[in-house]
Structure formats: structure tokens, C-alpha cells
Amino acid sequence: MDKYIGFDIDDKKTVACVVQEGKKDVYETVPTDVELMRAWLRKQRRAKDKLHLTFEVSGQAGWLYDELIDSVDTLTVSNPSKMTWIFRTSKKTDRIDARKQAILLSIGEVPKVHIPSREVRQWRVTIQHRRKIVGRICQVKNRIRAVLKSQGFMKAFYKGSWWKKANRFWMRSFTREANIGYEDLWRMNLCNLLDELELLEKQLLGVTKYLDGYLDRQPGGKLLMSIPGVGPRTAEAVLAYTDDVSRFRRGKQYCGYFGVTPKLDESGTSRRLGHISKQGPSVVRWLIVESAWRAIKKSKALRAFYERVMCGQKGRKKIAIVAVARKLLSIMRAMMMTGELFNEQLVCRECGIELVKKSA
Numbered sequence: 524m525d526k527y528i529g530f531d532i533d534d535k536k537t538v539a540c541v542v543q544e545g546k547k548d549v550y551e552t553v554p555t556d557v558e559l560m561r562a563w564l565r566k567q568r569r570a571k572d573k574l575h576l577t578f579e580v581s582g583q584a585g586w587l588y589d590e591l592i593d594s595v596d597t598l599t600v601s602n603p604s605k606m607t608w609i610f611r612t613s614k615k616t617d618r619i620d621a622r623k624q625a626i627l628l629s630i631g632e633v634p635k636v637h638i639p640s641r642e643v644r645q646w647r648v649t650i651q652h653r654r655k656i657v658g659r660i661c662q663v664k665n666r667i668r669a670v671l672k673s674q675g676f677m678k679a680f681y682k683g684s685w686w687k688k689a690n691r692f693w694m695r696s697f698t699r700e701a702n703i704g705y706e707d708l709w710r711m712n713l714c715n716l717l718d719e720l721e722l723l724e725k726q727l728l729g730v731t732k733y734l735d736g737y738l739d740r741q742p743g744g745k746l747l748m749s750i751p752g753v754g755p756r757t758a759e760a761v762l763a764y765t766d767d768v769s770r771f772r773r774g775k776q777y778c779g780y781f782g783v784t785p786k787l788d789e790s791g792t793s794r795r796l797g798h799i800s801k802q803g804p805s806v807v808r809w810l811i812v813e814s815a816w817r818a819i820k821k822s823k824a825l826r827a828f829y830e831r832v833m834c835g836q837k838g839r840k841k842i843a844i845v846a847v848a849r850k851l852l853s854i855m856r857a858m859m860m861t862g863e864l865f866n867e868q869l870v871c872r873e874c875g876i877e878l879v880k881k882s883a
Contacts, residue, residue, distance in 0.1 A: 526567060528595075529624030530560075530578035531617045532587070540621035541567065542629050550618055557590045564594040577628045579603045579620075580636045585644045601627075605634035639766040646737065646763045647804075653730045653756075654806050660723045667694070667716045670709055691717075734759060747855055749864040751825070752818030757810040761855055764804045768860060774853040781807050783849045799845060808848075815847040824870040825850065 524543065531538045532555055541549040553563045568574055574595040578587065584600050592598050601624055627633045639647075668685065671694070679685045680693040698714035738744045738759045747758040764781070771777040778784050782802040801808065819829045825847055833843040854870065857863075 524571060525573050525575060525629075527625045527629040528564075528567065528574060528576045529621040529626075529628065530576065531621040531624070532578055532581070533617075536617075538617040538621045539563070540618065540625045542622070542625040544629075548622060548625075550621070557587070560591065561594045564591070573597075575599075575628055577601050577624045577633055579606075579624070584636070585638055585641070588638045589641060599628060599633050600636040600638055602634040602636050637766065637770060643763060643766050646759075649730065649734060650760055650763055651806060653727065653734060654809075656723055656727045656730065660720065660727065663716055663720045663723060667713065667720065670713050670716065674709055738762075743859055746858055746862070746864065750814075750818065750851065750854065750858075751821035751865070752816075753814045753851070754817075757814045760804070760807045760810050761852075764807050765856075765859065768856060771856065774856055777856045778849050778852050779803075781811070781852060783808060783811070783845060783852065811848045811851055812844060815844050815851055818851060819844075819847060822867065822870070824867050827871075 527542045529540045529542070531540075535555055537553045537555045537560060539551050539553060541551075543549075551563070553560055564574060564576070575597045576591065576595040577599040578584070578601065580600050580602060588598060588600060606623070606627065624633065664686065679690040681687070681689040684690070694713065694717060697710050698717070735755060738755050741759075741762055743762045744755070744758050747753055747761060748755065765771075765777075768777075771780065775784060779800065780803050782800045782805075784800060786798060786800050815825075819826045828850060829843050829847050832846045833839045854865070858865065
């Protein structure tokens with residue numbers, strides 16, 4: 524007999540609902556403790572019973588998946604944002620949420636979330652960690668410049684970048700006074716910010732070194748970096764969040780996973796394409812757009828595709844670059860499926876573009 528179990532999990536308690544054909548729904552509250560949850564699941568299993576469990580995706584979903592997978596016959600992690608459209612209700616309680624998941628699981632309508640291996644999950648976390656460090660470095664640099672400008676230093680002392688060695692020594696020179704008066708407290712602020720910048724840059728160097736070494740061991744790394752404009756950061760993010768490329772049946776589904784496909788509003792004879800959905804991992808969307816800007820400078824085929832979408836209108840630049848980013852993702856999926864390196868001529872044929880050769 525199949526038992527369909529829905530868990531509504533919070534920090535302290537887990538509300539479980541057991542749905543079984545021909546029987547009354549059973550509700551029970553269990554402390555959110557892995558050992559106690561396993562013990563409860565063992566009690567639910569009787570002779571010839573098959574347990575099917577589902578719970579909503581969260582920050583701890585991967586860890587819970589690893590801990591509970593051996594206690595049930597099937598385990599599905601659900602996407603609550605898509606579930607609301609399938610199962611609407613005017614009330615929201617823990618019991619209702621648990622039963623909703625169990626019912627949808629029993630009819631095969633749970634919007635499933637792919638749970639990668641622990642190794643891939645840690646890879647993703649490290650990629651996100653690096654992105655946050657880069658963001659914090661940018662914030663600290665802006666604050667340093669703001670402090671200096673507040674004291675009338677509109678430009679760095681030496682020509683060139685604010686952050687080259689000569690200008691860093693110049694900034695440090697303001698912080699060397701032993702006694703800082705109340706009128707010069709900005710020097711202490713500047714000293715703290717420079718120390719924070721050095722620490723963040725050291726952390727960034729360590730994380731980047733690890734990610735570079737890990738990417739070198741991935742077979743798809745060099746494959747994706749054969750695309751003009753695609754560097755290690757973009758390649759690793761695409762590989763980590765793709766995980767298993769065979770789970771995407773079509774290129775449109777793959778691009779939709781990363782949120783670069785337009786929203787569709789269709790009713791009767793009206794059909795309107797809106798902005799991109801921006802669903803899925805934002806770090807990949809950010810990096811793939813950055814790569815698209817570089818790709819149109821290095822690849823004639825992608826440059827021609829960009830200009831064709833732009834139609835000579837400067838106001839369509841953003842639309843055109845998102846189209847190039849979407850094209851890059853489609854190319855990456857095809858390359859991961861076939862194992863072939865980037866082929867400029869093949870991209871031209873797929874885009875219906877003829878490159879005009881300059882006469883000697």
C-alpha cells in the first residue's frame with residue numbers, strides 16, 4: 524500500500540500529513556530533529572507499505588534530503604512558488620500545507636526541485652560566497668572614495684587606478700599619525716576601511732584559487748571556455764547550476780531555468796511577450812550577460828546576431844544583449860550534450876547569418 528506523506532517543516536516542529544487511498548488523512552506533529560523524523564517514518568512503514576515523502580525546498584533542503592532519503596522509498600523536494608498555481612486555497616496553516624503536498628504527490632503533480640549531490644551543492648555555495656565577497660569589495664572601495672572626496676580629494680594622487688600600489692600607499696599616508704584629533708576622525712575611518720579591503724582581497728584570492736583548481740578537474744570547463752568571451756567564472760557557474768544537462772529536454776527549457784526567457788501573456792488572439800522571468804540562479808544570469816558583452820567583441824557570428832536583434836536602434840541594446848546571453852546558454856547546452864568545442868561557422872548557420880569577408 525502506498526503512503527503519501529507531506530512534511531511542513533519549520534525550525535521547531537514538523538507537521539506531517541499521511542494520505543492513503545481509502546483511509547482517513549492522518550496528521551501528526553514531530554519535532555524538527557532528524558533522528559526523531561527517521562523514527563517517525565519507521566513507525567509508518569508496515570508490511571508491504573511504500574513510503575513517498577515530499578517537503579518544500581529551503582536552505583536546509585539538501586541536507587534533509589541526504590538524511591531522510593534512506594528512510595523512504597521516494598523523496599521529492601517541491602517548489603512552493605509553482606505549487607500555489609496548482610493547488611489554490613484561501614487558508615494557510617501548517618496542516619493545510621502538509622496535506623496539499625501529500626495530495627499533489629499522490630496524483631503526481633508536485634513541481635519537483637532537482638537536488639544535486641552534496642559536492643555540487645558545496646560548489647554552488649562557494650561560487651555564491653565569492654560573488655558576495657566581490658560585492659563587498661566594491662562597497663568598501665566606494666566608501667573609501669567617498670571618505671577621501673569628503674576631504675576634498677576628488678582624484679587619486681597618482682594617475683591611473685585608485686587601487687594601484689602607489690595610490691594605496693598614498694591613502695595609507697593619511698592614517699600614520701599617532702594622535703588623531705576629533706577633527707580628523709575620517710583618518711581612522713579610512714584606516715579601518717583599508718584594513719577591511721585588504722582582508723576581503725585576501726579572502727577573494729583564496730576562494731578564487733580554490734575555484735580555479737576545482738574547475739580544472741571538471742571536463743566541461745575547457746569546453747565552455749572555448750566560447751569567445753566566456754571565462755572561468757561563467758563556465759563554473761553554468762556547470763554547477765546545470766549539474767546534469769540531460770534533465771533539460773529542450774534549449775528553451777534550459778534558458779527558462781536560468782530566467783532569460785520572456786514572460787508570455789496570451790489570451791484569445793492577443794499574444795504579448797514581456798520582460799524576462801528572472802527566475803533561477805541570479806549569479807548565472809549576471810555572469811552570462813557579462814560574458815555576452817565580451818562575446819560580441821570577440822565573435823563575429825555573435826556580433827552579427829547582436830546587431831540583427833538591435834535593428835540599428837540604440838534603445839534595443841539591452842534587449843539585444845539578453846538575446847545574445849540566451850543564445851550563449853543554448854550554445855553551451857548543445858556543447859555539453861555533444862562534447863564539441865565552439866564552432867563559429869556552425870553558430871552562423873544556426874543564426875541564419877552570413878559573414879561578409881572583406882576584400883583584399
